[in-house]
Amino acid sequence: MNSKERIAKALSVASDTRVFEMGEGFVSKVPEVFASLFPGRMPLVVADINTWRVAGQKVYQLLLEAGFETGVFIIPDREFHAEWKYVMMVEEALKASGTVAVALGSGVINDLCKLSSSHLGQSYVCVPTAASVDGYSSFGASIAYEGVKQTFDCPAPVAIVADVSVIAAAPKEMTAAGYADLAAKIPAGGEWMIADAFGTEPIIPEAWHVLQDVLSDLLADPEGVSAGEPSAIASLFEGLTLSGFAMQAARSSRPASCTDHLFSHYLDMTHHTYRGKLQSHGFQVAIGTLTMCAFFDEFCKLDLSTLDVDALVKAWPTLEQEQKRALALFEDFVDPKLGYDVITKKYQGPEDVRRELEYYKAHWAELRDAYRAQVYPFSKMKRLFEIVGAPSDPSHIGVTRSQLKAMVPKTQLMRWRINLLDLALRAGIYDRLVEAVFGPGGAWDLSKEVKDN
Ligand SMILES: [Zn+2]
Numbered sequence: 153m154n155s156k157e158r159i160a161k162a163l164s165v166a167s168d169t170r171v172f173e174m175g176e177g178f179v180s181k182v183p184e185v186f187a188s189l190f191p192g193r194m195p196l197v198v199a200d201i202n203t204w205r206v207a208g209q210k211v212y213q214l215l216l217e218a219g220f221e222t223g224v225f226i227i228p229d230r231e232f233h234a235e236w237k238y239v240m241m242v243e244e245a246l247k248a249s250g251t252v253a254v255a256l257g258s259g260v261i262n263d264l265c266k267l268s269s270s271h272l273g274q275s276y277v278c279v280p281t282a283a284s285v286d287g288y289s290s291f292g293a294s295i296a297y298e299g300v301k302q303t304f305d306c307p308a309p310v311a312i313v314a315d316v317s318v319i320a321a322a323p324k325e326m327t328a329a330g331y332a333d334l335a336a337k338i339p340a341g342g343e344w345m346i347a348d349a350f351g352t353e354p355i356i357p358e359a360w361h362v363l364q365d366v367l368s369d370l371l372a373d374p375e376g377v378s379a380g381e382p383s384a385i386a387s388l389f390e391g392l393t394l395s396g397f398a399m400q401a402a403r404s405s406r407p408a409s410c411t412d413h414l415f416s417h418y419l420d421m422t423h424h425t426y427r428g429k430l431q432s433h434g435f436q437v438a439i440g441t442l443t444m445c446a447f448f449d450e451f452c453k454l455d456l457s458t459l460d461v462d463a464l465v466k467a468w469p470t471l472e473q474e475q476k477r478a479l480a481l482f483e484d485f486v487d488p489k490l491g492y493d494v495i496t497k498k499y500q501g502p503e504d505v506r507r508e509l510e511y512y513k514a515h516w517a518e519l520r521d522a523y524r525a526q527v528y529p530f531s532k533m534k535r536l537f538e539i540v541g542a543p544s545d546p547s548h549i550g551v552t553r554s555q556l557k558a559m560v561p562k563t564q565l566m567r568w569r570i571n572l573l574d575l576a577l578r579a580g581i582y583d584r585l586v587e588a589v590f591g592p593g594g595a596w597d598l599s600k601e602v603k604d605n
Pocket residue numbers: 285286333409413433437
């Protein structure tokens with residue numbers, strides 16, 4: 153299947169997005185796409201100071217030339233983040249002019265347009281300026297509300313018009329971040345396979361295949377991505393867009409994220425900065441992704457066919473014990489009840505745990521082979537990140553290995569979804585895995601702390 157066929161197939165599983173056009177010089181397509189989807193409506197180009205210069209002005213001119221009475225809204229601040237006040241600003245601008253947004257920018261501008269448009273009961277056209285995140289085509293917007301980043305439910309854009317020339321010219325570190333966000337789908341897929349084996353979140357075939365069947369191909373040219381070659385950038389952007397379509401098909405982010413992303417959520421929630429700057433979503437996710445690849449490496453070295461299921465079930469804690477553990481673990485965290493709420497939702501009793509462990513014990517060889525086939529070894533993922541210029545060590549985002557180690561038990565309890573760490577706790581191998589990853593000779597050997605330079 154070529155890219156065109158893949159996209160056509162992918163659009164058939166996407167519930168919100170109907171048009172996805174991608175190619176060099178494609179900003180020229182914005183007026184006809186807008187006209188076909190919003191007959192009789194007028195566009196409002198929403199940009200920031202930078203993206204206005206990069207492509208916004210051009211799109212504005214094209215829309216004017218096509219006869220649209222076009223408005224412009226530029227975020228007034230040079231430094232801004234996905235915050236509620238900007239959603240309100242965009243919403244006011246759209247409401248006052250009765251227009252439809254043409255989102256000209258990266259993930260933040262897109263999320264602002266996504267949520268404000270949804271508040272007004274309308275859709276919008278997305279014109280991405282960087283292959284930096286998978287959020288363009290995803291269901292939901294990630295916005296900080298009263299200082300806490302949250303994902304608000306809202307439909308993906310009805311149309312995405314991706315100009316590869318514009319996207320390829322984005323700052324290299326934005327592209328590297330997008331590459332890492334796409335690579336995260338590798339271990340995230342492995343963890344979805346675990347939830348599927350447990351039966352808690354069965355794999356949804358159309359959401360799985362649209363992305364996972366082509367994911368390795370779309371990650372296969374890190375040199376091209378690093379060099380900003382249009383064909384490599386197009387593959388990367390296609391992968392990010394397919395991730396969003398998979399999320400639309402599943403109506404959840406399960407196809408695109410698991411524990412890999414929870415390290416990033418932790419850093420967001422604790423307002424982590426490095427050299428005075430918040431670190432991009434993709435850069436944070438890079439470290440979570442590498443960490444989960446390392447965990448899978450160590451996990452696949454073990455033999456679960458010899459589990460003593462009776463003893464493990466006997467040792468399995470009660471819900472009350474787990475709630476107590478969660479409260480202690482999150483005691484000093486910004487949201488002290490988070491772990492408690494999560495474990496209350498995802499706790500399973502001894503009979504479920506017995507069934508899951510017996511399944512793993514009986515099918516270990518095939519399950520292990522399937523995880524090995526899905527999840528890249530740590531060494532391979534690290535090499536890919538080095539080539540594209542994404543972080544390949546936690547020090548690159550200002551996190552020490554011991555800080556990373558301290559996050560691990562929290563990530564197990566930050567989302568109700570079943571993950572590899574849940575399985576490790578059931579199988580009595582959790583401490584061994586942590587020791588293997590952070591101990592002598594491990595991927596994040598604590599005694600070999602790296603200094604960033
Ligand atoms: Zn992501």
